[in-house]
Every structure is written in structure tokens, then in C-alpha cells.
Amino acid sequence: MTRILLIEDNDELRENTSEILQMANYSVIAAENGKEGVRLAMEQKPDLIICDIMMPVLDGYGVLHLINKNPGLASVPFIFLTAKSERSDLRKGMEMGADDYIPKPFSDIELLNAVESRLRKTSLIRKNYEYTEEGLNAFLKDAKSSLEDLADNSELQSYKKKQVVYREGSYPHELFFLKKGKVKIYKSNEFGKELITDLLTDGNFFGYTALFDDAKYAETAETLEESDICCISREDFDRLISNNKEVSQTFIRLLAKNVSEKEQQLLDLAYNSLRKRVADALLMLQEKYKKDNDKTVIQISREDLANMAGIATESLIRTLSDFKSEKMIEVNGGKITIANEKKLSSLVN
Amino acid sequence: MTRILLIEDNDELRENTSEILQMANYSVIAAENGKEGVRLAMEQKPDLIICDIMMPVLDGYGVLHLINKNPGLASVPFIFLTAKSERSDLRKGMEMGADDYIPKPFSDIELLNAVESRLRKTSLIRKNYEYTEEGLNAFLKDAKSSLEDLADNSELQSYKKKQVVYREGSYPHELFFLKKGKVKIYKSNEFGKELITDLLTDGNFFGYTALFDDAKYAETAETLEESDICCISREDFDRLISNNKEVSQTFIRLLAKNVSEKEQQLLDLAYNSLRKRVADALLMLQEKYKKDNDKTVIQISREDLANMAGIATESLIRTLSDFKSEKMIEVNGGKITIANEKKLSSLVN
């Protein structure tokens, strides 16, 4: 429930106002002077603060000043509620960083509307995008939709097979969106051995880690087949991230998930046998390439598949033929189909 | 430079106001009607919008409505500037989500103060915390400092050696702060083999990935020695994250850095020889345990060290004695000192 801190020294007004707010289904924390109000704000972390200006002990301006000094509270919406209706008083309140200023006497509806609009403004009521990459994509699409009229076609680039989108060590200037095609993300070590850290299909964003990290790319992105890639300028992206709470929180979740996944991969790479790693890679690919239609066909070069599992190409090939003779997969002309998923995944766990 | 979009149909007022803002060193984008204003807002993404209400083509309310519908612009501060000074007009503007409402005629200083206070409010002027874990810690300390009077000692817990702080698979309820001591973060596979993914010393936060990810812990945290650990409740943390742009952005950067690091670890684990992995682990420990004083002593059990490198304990021990005979490290009674850092790091690269 949304919690509102009400700071007002007049007993009658405080109780009346409190009642109104409660009827509107807010949880009210009441304080009868500024000092008490600040204490409660810090202790309770309300979602919104309504505060009188003229009070004994500590006046409203003092309360606002103290609240603003606290990083955890500075962005809580703050509404002044006061008999001082002079223009200069109003300006002073707003200039100090209040979000609204309601002169007494006020009507119930004025108060409730003010509260509601401030809560809406700080996105306490927000759309619920899912915290997955898909959800994020949906969101960004949403966010971008209004911009799409402006986005001229020069932003859409066509890449041929095996073209590098960005290279390890270069500086990021944009966020990429893979409209169509396949892209591998990989790092390579001093001997040129590659490890594929991610494999992207239609509708995915990539290249954001370096943007956030404010660093050079730590990996290389290369197309596996003909692809159409959209570029979103760094500026647009930064603005979206910094102005939009939902986007930044979604990205936090996305990144956190990413960290968890990478940790799991670390564990697998460290201790799993080659067989398990191959099985893992195959299952992951199956997951990525899955279509609505019946059989998922995995099409990827032996070398890339080996680089996903972090093993030598020859070892991969031998393992694949083992799997084939064990009837877990089928191979025809480079294309792999998983024939017995159950058996294959039993290897992994 | 901060860019302000000024939407005003009166030529004279628009030019005057524009001049004032430019003198205050803002970059001004001027629009002479609402429609044009909305177009420019979407195209230019200003940092703040000042808008008249009564205009031909599209009035100020319409502009605000359209702006609010665009996720990338909804949080841009919006100031109404209008001759309509009736209380009801003011309320309507604020209720629609404007951030300030300045009745004409207004003084230069009123305008500039309003602009500045709104920009301050949206943290466009912000403290520069560094984007490192240390910077984050400094920030959170700052954020918490005002709370510390309230934090009673029950939040501080003492752990003995080898105690589990949280276990893989359990649900997170708080963020942990390691005040004193050492903690290892590890995952283990089906055969009970551990891989240490992180090692923490004094002054570090941990356990946040699961909080963000909104999932069960994917790893276990265990003390390596007697430790004092502070617990910050999930609620406090969530509030701080969701209300504070700087915190959330700092966390984004932290997590992005985390992802990059893990990817590097993946590459190392996949293709590096055992010798390299051990050298890597030693150098990392040296980095972590570095004190102001001369020699950094690494104190960790052979088993844990092996689990950091992802190798068998016996293999680790053999490699350590190799390193010792090659004069790269010194060992006395379990304690390891790096004797020739240059030679050791030459192994890694």
C-alpha cells in the first residue's frame, strides 16, 4: 500500500486530512511537528510527503531541506500544504524543490488529485513489463514507437555473412538491435581461440554492456548469416536510461540475470566433462532457435559450436558422432536435430 | 549543455525568454506552437520543457498529455508558463503532471530559479560518484549515514569462521554488507565441487544479484574467518534503488562491469592452462588483499585457492611448489607472498 507521511501541527486539520487520505486507501503516517516528521520520514520511508509550512520546532522549509539532504528520500514527492498563499511563498517552496504547493483552505478533491498526480509522476503506478529480455525489448519498442517516424532508414544496416559488427577493443557509439539474422558474440584469447559468450537471433538487443560500463568493447560481434541490424545512438539510449526509471530497473534485472547465467556457465566450464558441455551447448541452441513449427534444426558450423562449448573442433566432432550413434541427435549435411531431448538433458544434470 | 525546449506562441515573449535562458547558459530550442513543440521534443529530447498554455493548433495541456505518453520524455521536467492564474487553472496543470506553474507576468529571477530547482530535482546536476564498487559503497554509505542513528545493533551480526551467510536456493531477504572479515561466494555442482566466483573483504556489499534478479540465491556465501556483517532489509534497499537515480545507475554500471569480468573469467577457464589459472588467482588475491603496508600476504586454504582456479587441490599444490622453485612466490606456513609479480603476470598474458 502507498504510504503517505503527513506533517501538520494543527490537530484538527491533521486528523481530517489523515481521514480523507485513508478513505482514499492510502496508509497515513502522521507527525505533529517538523522534527518528528523528519524522524518518521527517515524511519518509515514514505512514498509521498505532505507538509505544512508554519510549524513550531522545525518549519516546513526546514523539513524539505533535511529531506533533500538524504539520498534515500530526496526523490520522494513532497507537497506543501499551507495558509501562506502569497506568490513569493509559493515560489520559495517550489524553488526549494517541493513538487506541489496547495494553499489552504483546499478541497478534498484538490488534495487527492495532487497526491495522485505526484504519485503517477514518480511512476509509483507503472506498467508492468516483464523482467526478461523479451519484456525489455517490448518496452524499448514501446519507448521507441513514437520515435519511429523520425528514424530514417539510414539507421538500418544490412550485413553480409561473417561481417564484424563491432570488435573487441573499439569504443561503443550505439546500441544494436538485431532485426533479422544471427549474430555471435565472442571473445578470443592470445592464441586466437574463440569462446562464444552469446548467440543472438531475431529481435534481440546487443552491445549494451560496453555502453553501461562506459568502456571499450570486451568482445566481438560477428554475423553468422545475412542480417539486418538497427543502430540506436548512444545519446538516445542514455537519455532513455537516465530518464526512465522502468528502463533502468529493467536493465538492472536483465544484467543481474546475465551475471547469474555467466556464473552458471563458469561452473559448467570449470568442472563439466566435454560431453556435458556439448550437450549443454546443443540444448541451449535448441532453445534459441526454437520455432513454432515442429522440429528445431540447429545450423551452425562445427567450429562455432566447439567455440560455444569451449573445446577443440575435433573433440566436438567426435562427441557429436558419439551422440549420433547413441541416437540422441540426428545429423544431415551439417544440420543437427535433437532426436532424444530427454536423454540429452539427462547428461547435463 | 542543458537544453531547454521553450514552447510559446507570442513572438516577443518567446524571444525575450529565450534570451534570458541563453544568458544563463542554457541551450534553447524554441517552438511557436504546441504541435511544433511536441515534434521538437521527440526529435531533440530536451532536458526541460517550458510551455505556454493558451496556444493555437495545440494547447499546453495537449502538449503535456502527448509528452507524458512518450516513455522517453515523460520524466522530463515540465513547467507551465501562463497568463491563466486562476487557482483552478493552476491545479489543472499540476494535476496533469506539470512540475511547476509560473503565472505571467513573471520576473527573470523567478523563471531561472524555477528552471534551476527543477533541474536540481531531477538530478541533472548530481554528485559524481565513481562507477566502481568502492564508489557505490561510498554512495550507499552516504545514503545510509542519515539512517545510521536509527540502525540499532540488532542489524549487525557476528559470524564465526566457516558459517554460511546464505545458501544457494534460499530466498533473499536482505542485502549484506561485510564490515569486517572475509567471505567467499561459491557455487557447487552435483558432485559437490565448488567454484569460488567471488571473494570479499572489508567494506563490500554482497548478495545483491539475487535481490535484483528477484530470484533465489544462485550461490552460497560463507565466511572464511570471523566476520561482522550488516544486514540491510530488502525494503530499504528496494526503496533506495527505485527512488534514487544515481544508485540505480551506479548499480547498472557495477553489474555491467561484473558481466564483463565474468566473461573474461569464462574465456580464461575455457582455454587457459592450469598454470595460468593459478597465476591469475594469485594475482587476483594479491589485488584484493592489498594493504597500504609493504608486503601483501595471501592467506587462504589450498582447497579454496583450488576452487578459485577451478582445479583439483592436488594440482594446485603441485603448481604452487613449481612457482616456489621458480622463485615467483614464497610460502611459509600456508601463507603465500608474491615474490616476483612481473614474472607471475607474464604467465597470464
Place this chain on the structure above:
DNA sequence: CGCACAATTGAGAGTTATCAATTGCGGTGG
């Protein structure tokens, strides 16, 4: 002093990479 546990050493087995050779396949030019 002895117990429990950590560290070390040795031998051998198992796994995986490497190198070299061979086969298969798609496209291309004659």
C-alpha cells in the same frame, strides 16, 4: 599427547588437445 584435518607426494588412469592426413561438398570457370 593425540586427534582431526590440512597439506603434500606419488603413481597411474582418463580426458582432451594437437597435428597430420583424408574425405566431402558447394561453387566456379572452362
Place this chain on the structure above:
DNA sequence: CCACCGCAATTGATAACTCTCAATTGTGCG
């Protein structure tokens, strides 16, 4: 239409690396 080229895929043999198991030594603590 076919031979041929270049590259990917495959196979084989071997070497290198790392783990495992078992035995032994060392060490801190009650």
C-alpha cells in the same frame, strides 16, 4: 556438364595435461 579449387568436416594417432586415489606428512588445538 564436369573438373577443380578452397574450405569445412572427419578420422586417426599421439602427446600433453589434469584428475583421482591412496598414502604420508605436517599442524593447530583441546
